[in-house]
Amino acid sequence: MVALMFRMCIALVVATSAIIAQAADPLPSWNDTASKRAIVSFVEKTTAQDSPDFVPIPERVAVFDNDGTLWAEQPMYFQLFFALDRIRALAPQHPEWQEKEPFASLLKGDGKAALAEGEKAILEIIMATHAGMTTTEFEKIVNDWIATAKHPKTGMRYTEMVFQPMLELLAYLRANDFKTFIVSGGGIEFMRPWTEQVYGIPPEQVVGSSIQTKFELRDSTPVLVRLPKMNFVDDKEGKPVGIHSHIGRRPIAAFGNSDGDLQMLQWTAAGKGARLCLIVHHTDADREWAYDRKSHIGQLDKALDEAKARGWTVVDMKTDWKRIFPD
Amino acid sequence: MVALMFRMCIALVVATSAIIAQAADPLPSWNDTASKRAIVSFVEKTTAQDSPDFVPIPERVAVFDNDGTLWAEQPMYFQLFFALDRIRALAPQHPEWQEKEPFASLLKGDGKAALAEGEKAILEIIMATHAGMTTTEFEKIVNDWIATAKHPKTGMRYTEMVFQPMLELLAYLRANDFKTFIVSGGGIEFMRPWTEQVYGIPPEQVVGSSIQTKFELRDSTPVLVRLPKMNFVDDKEGKPVGIHSHIGRRPIAAFGNSDGDLQMLQWTAAGKGARLCLIVHHTDADREWAYDRKSHIGQLDKALDEAKARGWTVVDMKTDWKRIFPD
Numbered sequence: 001m002v003a004l005m006f007r008m009c010i011a012l013v014v015a016t017s018a019i020i021a022q023a024a025d026p027l028p029s030w031n032d033t034a035s036k037r038a039i040v041s042f043v044e045k046t047t048a049q050d051s052p053d054f055v056p057i058p059e060r061v062a063v064f065d066n067d068g069t070l071w072a073e074q075p076m077y078f079q080l081f082f083a084l085d086r087i088r089a090l091a092p093q094h095p096e097w098q099e100k101e102p103f104a105s106l107l108k109g110d111g112k113a114a115l116a117e118g119e120k121a122i123l124e125i126i127m128a129t130h131a132g133m134t135t136t137e138f139e140k141i142v143n144d145w146i147a148t149a150k151h152p153k154t155g156m157r158y159t160e161m162v163f164q165p166m167l168e169l170l171a172y173l174r175a176n177d178f179k180t181f182i183v184s185g186g187g188i189e190f191m192r193p194w195t196e197q198v199y200g201i202p203p204e205q206v207v208g209s210s211i212q213t214k215f216e217l218r219d220s221t222p223v224l225v226r227l228p229k230m231n232f233v234d235d236k237e238g239k240p241v242g243i244h245s246h247i248g249r250r251p252i253a254a255f256g257n258s259d260g261d262l263q264m265l266q267w268t269a270a271g272k273g274a275r276l277c278l279i280v281h282h283t284d285a286d287r288e289w290a291y292d293r294k295s296h297i298g299q300l301d302k303a304l305d306e307a308k309a310r311g312w313t314v315v316d317m318k319t320d321w322k323r324i325f326p327d
Numbered sequence: 328m329v330a331l332m333f334r335m336c337i338a339l340v341v342a343t344s345a346i347i348a349q350a351a352d353p354l355p356s357w358n359d360t361a362s363k364r365a366i367v368s369f370v371e372k373t374t375a376q377d378s379p380d381f382v383p384i385p386e387r388v389a390v391f392d393n394d395g396t397l398w399a400e401q402p403m404y405f406q407l408f409f410a411l412d413r414i415r416a417l418a419p420q421h422p423e424w425q426e427k428e429p430f431a432s433l434l435k436g437d438g439k440a441a442l443a444e445g446e447k448a449i450l451e452i453i454m455a456t457h458a459g460m461t462t463t464e465f466e467k468i469v470n471d472w473i474a475t476a477k478h479p480k481t482g483m484r485y486t487e488m489v490f491q492p493m494l495e496l497l498a499y500l501r502a503n504d505f506k507t508f509i510v511s512g513g514g515i516e517f518m519r520p521w522t523e524q525v526y527g528i529p530p531e532q533v534v535g536s537s538i539q540t541k542f543e544l545r546d547s548t549p550v551l552v553r554l555p556k557m558n559f560v561d562d563k564e565g566k567p568v569g570i571h572s573h574i575g576r577r578p579i580a581a582f583g584n585s586d587g588d589l590q591m592l593q594w595t596a597a598g599k600g601a602r603l604c605l606i607v608h609h610t611d612a613d614r615e616w617a618y619d620r621k622s623h624i625g626q627l628d629k630a631l632d633e634a635k636a637r638g639w640t641v642v643d644m645k646t647d648w649k650r651i652f653p654d
Contacts, residue, residue: 058529135571179531192575202385203575204506204531213571215564215590222593224571231572237542244462244540244551245558246573248519248530263542266549 026172028322029165035278035320038313039169042276046252047176053274057177061251062276063243063264064170066184066191066208068257068298069280070199071162072151074289076297078158079190080122082145084111086129094128103128127228130187131211135224142193156325159198163280164326166255170199178253181205183243185235185260189226207246209234239264257282262303265312277312279303284318353499355649356492362605362647365640366496369603373579374503380601384504388578389603390570390591391497393511393518393535395584395625396607397526398489399478401616403624405485406517407449409472411438413456421455430455450557457514458538458555465553469520483652486525490607491653493582497526505580510534510570512562512587516553534573536561566591584609589630592639604639606630611645 030036045053046060067073087097087106097103102121105114115121130138150157170180182191182201188208195201210231213224234242240263243251253276254261254268265277281300282291292300307314317324357363372380373387394400414424414433424430429448432441442448457465477484497507509518509528515535522528537558540551561569567590570578580603581588581595592604608627609618619627634641644651 058523061531188572188575196385204388204573206575210572213568215567215594217593222567222590222597224567240542240549240551241540245515245537246531248515248533263549266544267542270549 026175027165027168029168031320031322033316033320035313035315039172039276039278042253042274043172043176043178046274055252055273059249059252060173060176060178061181061247061249062173062178062253063181063183063207063247063251063255063268064166065256065258065261065264066182066186068282069163069255069261070166070170070182071158072288073298074291075153077186078151078161079186080125081149081152081158082142082190083125083129085145085149086141087125090129123230126187127211130190131226131228133226135189135213135226138189138226139193142190146194159194161325162198163321164323165321166280167199167326169255170201173253174200179205181207181243181247181251183207183234183239183264185209185233185238187211188234207234207242209238235260237263240267243267252276254278255280256303258298258300259303260298262306265303265306269310269312277307277310278315279307279312280315281317283316284321284324287324288317290318353502354492354495356495358647358649360643360647362640362642366499366603366605369580369601370499370503370505373601382579382600386576386579387500387503387505388508388574388576389500389505389580390508390510390534390574390578390582390595391493392583392585392588392591393509393513395609396490396582396588397493397497397509398485399615400625401618402480404513405478405488406513407452408476408478408485409469409517410452410456412472412476413468414452417456453514454538454555457517458553460553462516462540462551462553465516466520469517473521486521488652489525490648491650492648493607494526494653496582497528500580501527506532508532508534508570508574508578510561510566510591512536512560512565514538515561534561534569536565562587564590567594570594579603581605582607583630585625585627586630587625589633592630592633596637596639604634604637605642606634606639607642608644610643611648611651614651615644617645 027036027039045051046055048054064070067077071078084106087103091097091107097107102114102117102124146159151161154161173180180201182195182205184191186208188206188210191208192203192206195206196203212227212229212231214227216223216225232238232242239261243264250271251268252271252273254265255278256265257280269275269277279300282289284290291298292304354363354366372378373382375381391397394404398405411433414430418424418434424434429441429444429451473486478488481488500507507528509522509532511518513535515533515537518535519530519533522533523530539554539556539558541554543550543552559565559569566588570591577598578595579598579600581592582605583592584607596602596604606627609616611617618625619631
């Protein structure tokens with residue numbers, strides 16, 4: 001009888017431990033590989049009061065690139081799909097676009113010809129679609145698009161193409177009193193309307209590229225008008241500048257996926273104390289996309305070399321992640 | 328005996344209530360005037376779950392001007408005292424300043440002659456003292472100065488010349504789940520090193536004017552170098568632009584003291600729902616300074632008219648505040 005009770009107790013303890021262990025895994029979509037262990041080890045050593053690497057709560061700043069790090073970015077940045085949809089929507093008000101590049105080619109469906117002029121064409125498309133309205137009007141345009149538009153290949157809404165393992169990582173860091181920021185080359189006002197709902201990141205914790213805005217009184221109502229003029233490019237060397245300008249302290253953890261994130265990772269790594277620098281390497285052509293050194297979008301070349309040389313964490317999406325997108 | 332115990336109980340209850348009431352007053356340095364009642368009424372109606380004016384926590388954004396609103400600003404902005412002290416400290420390395428205006432007059436102690444050229448002279452002084460070093464070096468310079476420099480008239484450290492009633496107001500708002508931000512015409516990097524300790528406002532919640540910075544690798548160590556070139560002027564029409572850029576949502580409460588805050592107050596007032604727009608009017612020549620419509624520093628003219636026309640709260644320092652500075 002005693003032996004039976006003893007065995008029952010053992011069974012109960014084992015089962016309970018298993019349930020607790022499962023419930024307690026903050027990163028269930030991550031396989032138990034070196035990447036996951038590096039993340040957990042960093043969080044544990046920076047948050048344990050008695051750890052030599054302990055970091056006070058106000059200094060627990062973590063920065064995340066967006067395109068290719070928190071959501072997908074192929075076959076082109078999702079903000080470009082937004083711009084193209086806007087060109088189509090606005091075309092009736094712009095008969096001159098039928099003759100004028102890059103708009104004429106775009107409206108004929110010839111993206112390659114439209115973008116033949118490279119950056120100049122992209123800038124023209126951005127200004128034609130992102131400027132000329134108030135900030136309130138632009139927010140509504142973004143909200144309407146993000147709620148309805150679908151990715152041409154997957155048929156999913158763009159906000160469904162966020163990475164489930166990264167959502168868990170954001171939540172895990174916040175549960176450990178980290179403040180999570182987005183630091184993206186994408187447009188700050190293109191992201192802010194939906195980042196709080198999708199990532200749990202409020203607008204004041206979003207850093208991005210921007211065009212200029214101007215304060216005006218219209219019939220004594222104040223508005224901010226979006227001007228067709230660049231204000232700040234939050235990419236490459238711009239990322240540490242954007243971090244310093246918006247956050248004003250150096251992050252202790254940085255997450256990116258491309259050469260555009262290299263300087264942000266360098267800036268983070270150069271601080272004193274424990275650091276976590278992590279690169280998401282897109283290696284899974286079946287479940288997402290596979291690309292790195294030669295990709296036009298999200299090129300990962302120099303940053304991959306530096307990650308290896310410095311022992312940064314490189315996530316292999318194919319082997320490190322149990323799943324890619326949320327159910 | 329019973330009667331005595333009863334009277335003792337009554338006395339105890341009365342005394343305890345008085346202590347609780349006193350302890351519970353979140354604004355003990357504010358006299359019980361219309362200004363204090365407007366603040367308390369606003370906080371109560373925006374935070375009570377069953378109030379028609381209830382505001383969800385993430386939207387409880389309050390913005391504060393700094394110079395003249397959170398700390399004093401006479402006889403000139405404290406950042407100018409910092410710049411002048413830097414000119415003196417740097418003079419040995421700049422023999423050319425002995426002949427060159429505005430530095431020559433400054434070094435002779437003739438501030439009036441130095442500033443004869445107005446904004447141009449101030450800009451030259453700012454660039455000579457605020458640029459040319461890394462952000463880390465500048466932070467140390469500010470920290471050293473703020474820890475030691477004293478105001479020429481009061482002999483107090485500058486961070487002792489903060490307004491006790493405003494410290495209480497900041498704490499009261501935060502206790503009610505408001506996020507408090509500084510939105511100042513002053514330099515963002517001049518404020519950030521000490522705002523967390525003095526006001527409880529972390530660097531990422533400080534918005535201000537800035538010069539440009541540039542990312543560089545120095546012997547493979549990344550630095551941000553401060554360039555002698557304006558980046559953003561966070562004053563007047565710039566304040567709503569700065570708010571939108573850094574915070575990305577419209578405040579529901581704004582606190583200023585001069586015409587430089589007018590557009591920030593207008594932008595705040597123009598949102599839907601309950602708003603608190605408040606101006607600190609410097610009316611107390613005995614305990615601080617008295618100035619408004621004709622002052623060169625902190626001019627309060629148009630904003631005073633608009634406050635009266637729109638029913639904004641105007642704090643009369645002399646009658647509304649029990650004390651000015653902390654003990």
